[in-house]
Amino acid sequence: MKNLKQGTKQLALMLSFCVIVFSCNDKLEENDGQLAAGDVDYTISEDMNLPLIGAYSAVYSRGWEDPILIGVRGDDVNAGGLGDQQPLADTDLFIYDNNYWMYNQIWENFYGDIVRILSARETIQLYQNFATEEEYLDRADQYMAECKVLSGFTHFQMSRLWGDIFIIGSTDIALELENGVKTKAEVMQYISDLMDEAIPFLPNKRPNEREDVLGGVTKYTALAIKAMANLELENYQGVANATGEIIESNKFMLYPEFYELFKKPGELSNESLFELQFSDYNTEDGAANNHLFAPFGPSSWTPAVEGASAGWGFYEPSLKYIKFMIDRGDQTRLVTSVNFTPRGIDELMMDPQYASLPNYISNTTLDGDIFNDYPRAMFGSGKHYLPSNQLTAGRTSYGSSKNLIVIRYAEILLMHAEALTQGASSSAMTADAAVNMVRGRVGMPSLSGVTNDQVMDEKFAELAMEWGIRYFDMIRLNNYDELSYDGRTFTADKELLPYPQAQLDLLPLESDNN
C-alpha cells in the first residue's frame, strides 16, 4: 500500500512536469528568422524606394545570353563562338530547335523579371496605402509608374522574340494566364497604353537628371518605349508623336564622342534614355554588380593593361556590315562598332574589292588593346568592349563595371526620321535634320531629302549590334533579302523563335509558333 501511495505522489510530480511541458505549446506559433512581407512596416514611407530598387535590380541583372540571343539573327552580326554553342550558331542561320536551353533561359529570365517588377509595384502600393503625406503619395505614384515602364520594356523584348505571348499585369499569375495568349499587336498596344498610363506620374527629366534614382526611367523613357511599340505596330504617326515629344523637350543631345559613348565616359550621358547600370564601385576588390561581358570579348588579346581578362569570342560583327561601313567611309562608327583581328582583316582583303583597306582598320583599338587571332571569331563587338585601361585598378574581368545602354537619343532621332519617311508628320524635326544630326556627330556629310532606305541604312550604321534593332527592323519591313546574306536564306516562317519545349510542357501555348 505504501508503494502505491508513494506512487500517487510521484504521479502528481509528473503531472506537474507535464504542465510545464504543455505550457511550451505557444512556442509552436513562433516563426524565427523569417521576415514576412506582411510584417514590413509600411508606415515608414521613406522606405518605399526599396521595392523600386528591387525592380531595377531585376531588370539590370541580365543573363549573358539575353542580349546575344536577342541580336544574333541580324545581318549586322554573327553568332561567333565557332565550335561552341552550335545551336546558337544555328539560330543565327535561322535553324531553330526549341529544346535549346538558351531559348528557355531567356523566356524565364524576362518573365521572371516581369513578376518581380509587378511584385515591387504591389509593394509600393502597400506603402502608398499607409502614406499620409502628399509628397509620399505622389512619390508612390511615380514609383509605380516606373515599374510600369520596366514591365513594358520586358514585355517588349519578349514579344519581339516570340510574337504572341501572355500579358502579365499582376502577381496573380493564374488569373493572368486565364486571359490567354495575346497577339503581338495586342501586346504592343498594351505596352503603348501602359506607357500612357505611366507618363503623367513620371519625372519630366533626363534619366541622368534624376536625384532620387540616378539613371532611373523618366517620362522620356516611357515615350521611347511607346515609340518602339508603335514602330512594331507600324503605327508610324504614333512613332512620330512619341519621338517628337522627346525631341521637343530639348533635353537630350548626342554624346559628342561616339567611341566613348559605349565606354565609361559615356555612362549615363545626356544621350541615354535607358541604361542598365553596373559597377564595381571603383574598388579593387569587394562586392560588385557586373554584367558578364566576357562572351563579347576576344578569346585572345594583348591588353594595354596587363592581366586584363580575355573573353569567349561570341557575337561577331558580320563581314557584310564591315564592308557596308567601309563603302560608306563611316570610319568612326566602324572602329567603334567593330574590333578587328589580323585574321579578320586578311579575310576582308581576300575580297578583291577590299584588297587595300583604309589605314584606320587595325587590330589595335584606339586605346591600344591588341586583338589577336582566335578561332572563335574574326571580329569583336566594339560597343560591348571596355578598354583595359578603363578597368578599375585590381579588376580584371572583361568589361567590369561597364554599363549596357538600351535606348539612346540617336535611336529616337532615327525612329522619328523613319516614321516621317513612312508618311507620318511631325513638327518637332524633319527627317533630314534628324538623320543629319546623327551623321554629324560622326563626321558624315549631311543628306537632304532622305528616303526611307537611307534612314534604314543610317539605322544599320548607327545601331548595329544593339539589341537586335536591325533584325527586328528587317522582319517588320519584310526585307528578307537583307537577312538572306552569306549563304543564309530567310523566309517569313523564320521570324519568330519557337516557344521553348519546357514552356510548351507547362503553359497553354500553341505548339507551333510559326
Added chain:
Amino acid sequence: MKTKISLLLMLFFSICSVAQQLEINGIVTSESDGMPLPGVNIIVQGTSRGTTTDFDGKYIININRGEQIEFSYVGFITQTVTVENQSVINIVLQDDIASLSEVVVIGYGTQKKADVTGAITTIKSEDIAKTPNSNVVQSLQGKVAGVQVVSNGSPGSSPTIRVRGVSSFRGGNNPLYVVDGMFYDEIDFLDSSQIETISVLKDASSISIFGQRGVNGVIIIETKNGKQEQKPVFTYNGFTGYQNAQNVVKMANAEQFTTMAYESGSQADIEFVENAIQRFGRSRINPNIPDVNTDWYKEILRVAPISSHSIGVAGGSEKTTYSVNASYFSQDGILDMKNEYERFNIQSNIQIDLSDRLTVGTNAIFSNATKYNPENGAWFQAYFAVPILPVFDETNMDATPIPYADASLLGYRSAQNPFPAMTFNNNQLKIRKVLTSMFLEYDLIPDKLKFKTSYSHDYSTISERNVRLPYFISGQSQRETSNIRRAENKYSNQIWDNTLTYTDDFGEHNLTVLAGSSYRDQQQNLFNATGNDIQGIGLESSWYLDFADPTTFSDQVNEIGDRFYSFAVFSRLEYSFKDRYLLNATIRHEGDGRFPEKLWVTTPSVGLGWVVSNENFMENSGLFNFLKLRASWGQLANGSLGGSTGTNTISTLVTSIGDTPTNGFLATSTFRNLIREILEETNFGISTRLFDNKLNLEVDYYIRDTKDLVLPRQVPIISQTVDDNIGEMRNQGLEVAANWSQNINDNWSFSVGGNITTLKNEITQIDSDQGYFDTGSAAFRQRLIVGEPVNAFFGWEVDGVYQNEAQVAADPTAQNELTAIQNQLVPGDFIYKDQNNDGVIDAEDRVVLGSYLPSFSYGGNLNVSYKNFDLSVAVSGQTGNKILNRKRGEVIFTNDTNIDAEYAINRWHGEGTSNSYPSSEGRRKAWNQRMSSFFVEDGSYFRVQNIQLAYTIPAKALGGENMPEVRLTCTAERPITIFSYNGFDPEVNDGVDRQTYPVPAVYTFGINIKI
C-alpha cells in the same frame, strides 16, 4: 515487500561470503556449430556481478560456493549452473528455438523478438566492424533487405540511406537515428568500434512511436557499455590501409580526340589542335597530333591512406557501469588536393543505481573533426579537359606561382585545367559536436510501473574557412586578389522526453502500456562573411578575416537563423496472449511550428501477430522450429519538409544606381503553406526458422502510400517552383532475408545468407492541369507522371543512327517539314523513335526512359571458420535503375571538350561503324543533344562488397590466460564492381551523374586487442 527482504538477505550473504570466493573459468560454445561464443553475458544470479566471454568464448569470474551463474546470449537458451567445487565450467549453449529470450530495441523500450509484429532487422557488431568507413551506416550496404545505401566517396561525407524506396519528394529521405535512446539526423560522430547492435525499423507500425522524424525509417543504435561487477576490460581496435579509385573512366587520348576534332566539321576545333601542335610540338609517332597526351583522371587521382584507432575501457561495480572511449579516424580523399577528414572522439557513459528504485545515467560524446572538402568540380573538369593540354606549361611565362597549362591559350572557351582550383582553393571545415544526455528512471511500482525522464542536447558547430589564393594562369584563369569566406554555423537541438511504462501479466495475458511526451527545440544560426585581399595570404597563420581589406566586407556579411519547436504525446499498448496472439498499437499526437496551416497531427498504428508454431497443432511439426505470421498497418506524418513560410517573405538586395551600391528588397510572389505528408503503410510478414534452426527466414511485403505528397509545382511564367501538397506516391516491395548456418565438424563451420529486395515506386496521383510535373532542368528533363516512378527520366528514344543518305531520304520523320528538315539530318545523326507513328519527331514522341531507383537489389554473405581462421565474403548489387550520364550530356553547354574513349572509339564515322553513337559532327548538333535514351544508361551493378580474413591468436598462445587476446584482420572493401555504365561509379545518389565523387576500393589491415 517480500522481494525487498530477499534482496537484503542476499546482499547480506554475499557480503558474508567474500572469504569463500573461488575463481572459475571456462569456455562457452554454441551447440549448433561448436564455435566459441564471444560476448556471452555471465551474471551471478541475484547479484549484479557479471562478466562476458572474450573472443574465444572464454571467461573468468570470482564466485562464492553455492551461487548460481547464469549464461545468457542473444538467440540462445539461458543456462544456469550452481557452483559447487568446480574450477572450470564449460558451457554449451543451445539455440533458443523460439528465440523467446531475444530482445529487440524498439522506441522507448525493448520487446521480445518473438512478440514483434513489424519489420525490424538487426545487425550485430561483428558485421559492422568489417566496413572501414567513417560512417557506421555504410556497413549496412547490401546487408538489410529494403535498405538502399548509396556510398559517398568523399572523406567524411555521409552515404545516402533509403529505407523502402522514396516516400517523399521534397523531404529528406534520411532515416532517424536513435543512439542509446537519443535522436539524431546524422551519426557522423560515431565510431564503428563502439557499436553493439544496429536495428533498422522499416514499417510504419514500428516507427510510429517516433513520430514525424521517423518517417524515413528508424535506425536504432546501441553502443557498447560496461556491465555491473565487471572487471575493467581494455580494448584496442585499429586498422590502417589505403584507398584506390576503381573503374576509372577511360577518356579519349590525344589521337582519338584529334580525330574527333578533325571529323567535327568545326574549323575552330581544328585550329585549336594546330595551336596545341605549335605550342607543345608534334608527336613523333603521329605528326598530326600534338606531343601531349594527358590522362586527366590519372593526374587528379591518388592512392589515399585511411586509418582508425580506438581505445577504451568498460566495466562496472556493484551499482555502477561505465565505459570510456577515445577514438581517432583519418582518411585522405583520392582527389589529389588538400582533401581529407580527421576525427577525434571521446565518449563516456555512466549509469548509477542510486537506490534499488532510482537509476540515473549520463552519456557524453565530444566529436571533433576537421574536414577539407574536395573541389568536386575537378571530376567534371577532368572529364572535359582536352588530352592535348598538359598539366604544366613552362612556356606560359606569365603564369604565377605555378605554370599550369591553360586551354584558353589554345583558343578554348575555358581554362579546362582542374589543377588551379585544386591547388589554389582550400576548403576547411571544423565540425565539432557535443552530444550530451542524462536520464533518471524511477520505479514507481517495482517491476510494474516505471517513470523515465531524459533530456538531451546536441550542439554542433561547423566552422568553414574557404580560402582562395591569388594566381595567374591566363586572362581566363586568374584570381587577382585573395579572399576568405568564413562561416560559423551553429545548430542546437534539445529534446526532453518523459515516459511512464506499465508492465503486468494476468495469467497468460502479457501487457505493457507506455505513455509519454516529447518536447523538442531546434535552432540554427548561420553566419558568414567574406573578406578580400588578405595580407600575408601566403601563410596559413594569416588566414583570418582580420587581415582582409576592411573595405571589402560591404555586402559580404550575412546572418540567418531559425528556431522551431515541436511537442508530442504518445502511447503504446503491447499485448500478447499465450505467446501466440500478439497485438501492438500506438498512437501519437504531435504539434510542430513549421506547419502553421495545420499545427497538430495524429497518427495511429496497429500490428497483429500469430505465432503459429506455438499452437498445439504445430507441436509435432518437424519442419518449423518457429513460425510467426505478422501484419501491421500504420500512419506516419512527415516532418522533414522544411519550414513553411505561410506567407510572402522579403529578401534584400543591392544594385548599382549611379555607381553607388544601393539597397532594395523584393517580396516573393509565391509562398509555401504546407501540411505534413501522411504516409500510410501496410506490412505483411513471416518470420520462421526451419531445419533444426539452421535456416532462418524473414519475408516482408509492404505497400506504402504517401498522401498529400509535397511536389514542386512549377509556377508558370516565372522560373520558380512552389511546394504544395498535390500528389500521392506509392512504394511497394518484397523483402526476403534468409540465413543458413551449419557446423560441419569441430574445426569447420559456415554460414551463408542472402537478401533480396524489390521496389516499385510510382506516382499515383498528381493534381496538375497537365497531369504531370516537370522536374530536373529543362535540358535534362525529368518528369512526374501518374503510374511512373518519381523523377522519371523523360525524353526521346534513340532508335539507331542514320547510316547513309538513302536512309535519311527514305525516313518520313527525317523529311518532315516541321522538325527534322530544319535540323538538316545527315548520316551520323540519331534516328528517334516515332512513338505515335505520326511521321513527325516532336514533343509527343517523348517517353519515360527509366528511373534512378533500382527495382531489384540483393546482397549475400558467406562466412567460413576453420579453427582460428574466419573468412567472410559479402556481395551486393542492384538492377533496374538508370543513370543520366550528364557528363556526356553537357555537350549542350560547351562542345569543344574531350569525351570518354568509349564514345570516341564507337562514334559513327561512316556507314556501318556505329548504330548507337552519333558522328563527331553530329555530337555538336542540337538534334543529337536533346534528352534521349542515349544519355540515360543502365545503372545496374554487381559488387564484391567486402572480403575479410581474420585470425584470432588465443591468449594461451601468447603465454597465458592473463595475456591479451589478439585478432588480426585483412579486409578488402569493394574490391570488385562490375557494371556497364560509362562512368566511374554506378553509385549515383539521385541518378544524375555530373560530378559524383567516385567511391574507392579500400584495403586494410586491422588489429583488435582485448585485455
